[in-house]
Amino acid sequence: MMLSVLRRGAGVAAITGVLVLGMASCGTERATTVEAQPTATATTRPTSDQNMSTVTLRRVGGVAGFNDVLKVESDGTATLTSRGRDAFTCRVKPEVLARVTSAAEAVEQAPESKPKTPSTTKAWPSSPPVVDQLNFFLTVGDREIRMSQVDKDDRTVRDLFTVMNDILTSASMLRAGEASDAGACTR
Structure with missing residues (x-):
């Protein structure tokens, strides 16, 4: 535009x-x-990182009752909020931010695929639901994508889920004091 x-x-x-x-x-x-x-x-x-939308990864569910939200801004600031914990902010390493930016642009430019729908002939889509299953949601711009609905061959979306999960893991380790430089993020 x-x-x-x-x-x-x-x-x-x-x-x-x-x-x-x-x-x-x-x-x-x-x-x-x-x-x-x-x-x-x-x-x-302008450089891609100036145009990148905020990318958000939400992780909910599981036996532990996760409710984590990770937001990565175009300047490399990542903020992790979790149920019952203070918000934690770290810096995404430049090479990781470049991966996020590239993958986010690819997702924004890709046509929206139809989500997988359950088969009408089977009792369950592929397997029965798992009690306390972890659910991941990715938001890029105005698109929200549920990981379980992404086709296994859709590398565009899966790459963004992978790098955002790496940042989530890194931010969690830093917040817990388990590392001073945990892979994708630094303090």
Whole structure:
């Protein structure tokens, strides 16, 4: 969208410049010349990390009753909130943030796939539900994706789930004091 606005703005500026120059050349001798001002080009694109939407991973359920939310911002700040605990913030390492950014962009640009639906002939979709099963939800922009509904061959979404889970694990270890530099995050 930003690209089309820049193109539209550049086109309007170019047409305005041509019209002003054309009117100046057709007018009297007192007409002043108008120098064309440089316009922004749409060929340069801001770096990906400036455009990345907040990416959120939510983990709920399990025997322990998890209710964790990890939010990763475009500046590399990761905030982990959990039931009954204070929020914990860490910094995502640049190489890991690059993976998040790349995977998030791929998910945002990919067409939404239809979620897996249970078979009408079987009692259970693939297996019976598991008591206290862990459920993972990924939110990128305005899309929320449930891990259990992602096709096993969908590498785009699975890659983002993997790197976000790595950050969640790293932030959990740092919060617990188990490490000072736990893989994907630093204090």
